[in-house]
Amino acid sequence: MESPITFVEDELLRKVPSWRDYLSAKLGFRNHWYPVKLSREIGEAQIAQMTLCGEKILIKRVDGKLFALRDQCLHRGVPFSQKLECYTKTTITCWYHGFTYKWESGELCDILASPDSKAIGRRGVKSYPVEEAKGVVFVFLGDDDFDVPPLAEDVPPMFLDEDMALEGDSYVVESNWRVGCENGFDGLHVYIHRTSPLVNDTQRSLPIGHTAESGKIELREAPGEPKGVYDSFAHHHSLWEGRVEGDVVVKGVRNSRADGAPSRTTAASLWMPGVLRVDDFPDAGRHQFEWYVPIDENTHYYLIMIGKRVSSPEEALAHEQEFWSRWKPVSLDGFNNQDVEARLALQSFYKRDRAWLEEMLIEGDYPIIAWRELAHRHNRGVQCPEHLG
Amino acid sequence: MESPITFVEDELLRKVPSWRDYLSAKLGFRNHWYPVKLSREIGEAQIAQMTLCGEKILIKRVDGKLFALRDQCLHRGVPFSQKLECYTKTTITCWYHGFTYKWESGELCDILASPDSKAIGRRGVKSYPVEEAKGVVFVFLGDDDFDVPPLAEDVPPMFLDEDMALEGDSYVVESNWRVGCENGFDGLHVYIHRTSPLVNDTQRSLPIGHTAESGKIELREAPGEPKGVYDSFAHHHSLWEGRVEGDVVVKGVRNSRADGAPSRTTAASLWMPGVLRVDDFPDAGRHQFEWYVPIDENTHYYLIMIGKRVSSPEEALAHEQEFWSRWKPVSLDGFNNQDVEARLALQSFYKRDRAWLEEMLIEGDYPIIAWRELAHRHNRGVQCPEHLG
């Protein structure tokens, strides 16, 4: 038998009252929108499988629109995906006894082997709201009676802007999603990137570390808007030399570019339900969006989108070409892979719930604490074992 | 460390008072006869290993007769099977310190390295009653002081009949044994077999589904006889067309054979401690017997025997030849393999104890409930962790 997902002990939760829900959210938060695929990955009539916050989900595209259902027959719990049977465009039939459900609503509309059953028309498999935006497929992982908020509340500001052209790719990383969030937002961890090919490629400057001045990070908590922690690097103290016992052992990289463009990242911000925005990264005028989406307790879906404001289809096309020829190899595969390695190392520690109380954060880590507290205040529910089934 | 076998929580058991023991019997029932090997698999002087309801067992054939012992030395718990040592025909010696036991009784009769120990003659390893019938080796998995019932009470009627010739083969399936029983007895699941090569090979008719009329299944509970649920298909309503939203999407197969033989299976019955009999299957005049024997929580030994009444050695030989040339490829490997796939899918759900309360059975599933309740009433004990050691 698989080892069960054990939830966090009350004894530990009581020790962090200001971010209790965050410690509890091993499997993520409920009643939020999460990206699960890129639009390009689900063609017409295709069915895609995924796991989100521990729930197995199927998505089908029908006449261009996407529909999502729980991948588990009501009758005896088998996964539809073991052997997909779709006799009509708008239904899915369980391979085992012919239980047939509507993609649009999840309603049990027929049972091939038992057409007279009273269950028909009265029961349904869980269906999930789906939206597509900017080439990304979002699923709302929520309670049936929850009033679904607009997608705009669950993505970082700018992401949905009309002139923002976005290209991206995704990875699966073997760490908890919170470890992904914290590594990405961590102002001190630039230390690991000093050897990245991105630094030379973009002639960027990269300090050994930079620390937010206390009190200078901004909390974004306005009703009806995305909730996040915004950290402008303008208020940062940058460090260009690393010393051991007084001797310089590591130097940061200082470039002044010919084109005069700001050669530094200007801000990082982390938004509910777990998505980072980095401004002027991987280069001036770009915005990198990174989602850390819970698959299960030990795995997250890592979606990276790079955005650039464009004013014509030609500019959008140029951005697309640049993404694949430059940013994909140099930034995603060459810079963010260093973050992936760091998350694997973090996971070896943070997989134990108690580790969250054993860590020794320092002054420069306070934006991370601000994030944990904001997530505690603004989540719409914690995913729990009883939601999995 | 291996993950421990966790037993079913009382909270769940209390919710199914009419089939509590069945929910509890993850590892099977105690004090029943189970088939563990085919006779042909244990030649004279050979020793066979198996696991039954979590207990590791050795069986040896001595002068034609079979004897079974627990595969674990009393002294320090090592398995005899790590390095089999039999200095005499009737004893087994532990390779580690020379503890020697009699195959017939399990009695500790010698310790090679400590011939004066007081334990000699006073202690013994567990021995199990063994019987052979119809080419099958049965072991009684029971308490030492239990009054062993005749094998005839633990096999389906007809199996031991003198004129019943039987041939078979076995598989190991990665699902709980109860999932095997329920898939086999399930009247609705013929839906998955419509693509089986057996349908053409035998020119059989196979509906999309068939449903027992309420109240028409028979409970066999007479004292001293096999206990089972008998479901005659004469009382079934058969369905030949499967519809989705009014349109026919799947059709059953209707054949009328040249030889006028009944081209349909006529009945299915499920017997304690977990064995199915299907009448007129895989063809008219045959009876298929299927045992789902607990190996451990997640695995069962799947023994299929096909029987035919014969009146001469020639007819018995013809049945044997037909088994290997026809039924083994077409029925066991071509039809029952579809059941094996279904059981693997069921196991992904039913491995969680709570799933047994989350399933959504429908009208046609009532024979399965009747089986669970009969198994609750007539089992002779539930196998528990304390029996494993």
Add this chain to the structure above:
Amino acid sequence: MESPITFVEDELLRKVPSWRDYLSAKLGFRNHWYPVKLSREIGEAQIAQMTLCGEKILIKRVDGKLFALRDQCLHRGVPFSQKLECYTKTTITCWYHGFTYKWESGELCDILASPDSKAIGRRGVKSYPVEEAKGVVFVFLGDDDFDVPPLAEDVPPMFLDEDMALEGDSYVVESNWRVGCENGFDGLHVYIHRTSPLVNDTQRSLPIGHTAESGKIELREAPGEPKGVYDSFAHHHSLWEGRVEGDVVVKGVRNSRADGAPSRTTAASLWMPGVLRVDDFPDAGRHQFEWYVPIDENTHYYLIMIGKRVSSPEEALAHEQEFWSRWKPVSLDGFNNQDVEARLALQSFYKRDRAWLEEMLIEGDYPIIAWRELAHRHNRGVQCPEHLG
């Protein structure tokens, strides 16, 4: 997630009051010296990794001297060993944020990315006392405030003697360390060695079994000295023939050597924290030392050293040559490998805590009980889950 280390239930511990701590010490005892490597395995400036009683440790040799630190950064718990960074000879820097520690003390002396943090100089990673003796690296696995005893209290008598030349090699064995101790000290288990190439090679005598006379083993418990159980074979009753039902089925080997040397092992003794000494083994005038060092619950580091008293460098060299040309293949790889197989078999039983209460020890096993009780009385602490982190 890894399955957690579950500690022993109080219900079981209460049943063995005289050796409770021993049953509890799945992960070994704290505040003892353990061998972890051979000196030859850590050259100047090299860093070695190991796990001792569940704690991950790094050892570096600096100017000939060894220093040991916990392999886990204080900040966010990542292992230094994921990417070793040593900017100076005497420090180690965490690859993630540049936290830098002194090898000598574990003191946090610099943070490259945050040179002004108040944590600098005030915190430290755990450092472990290290000693080298006889070509073996010992680590003291203990509490920070524990008064470290001399190494001489945690090794068998003779081991540190000046004229004792020692050569050895190590293995990793997939069993709990206690299973290693008990198999090695077990007087009855010579039964398994009757087929070993060592018997012929050394023309030794080897009985089927030998049993200590009751009351003749010696407990060594003097303050300030090694604590152990000493079992002189002079008091043993040897058995040369093994019988089953009266007939001799196995014979021991009796050799009388041409050189008149005692052809028998003369004593075995087992010492805290889990190290065996066998006298006149593998041959007259040699002493075999065997450590069973806890790596984790299911694994131990098996270090075998063979000692011989020498009076000149030439004799020491001859001993070294004999170790590699004769004892390594014939004794370590040819005799002790039989013990390793036995331990793997024992582990299949003793991995369950309850097994320690289900075993059926006999008269000849009383030295093992004496050992368990001595270990209970003289351990300096039990390693527990809260020490792991």
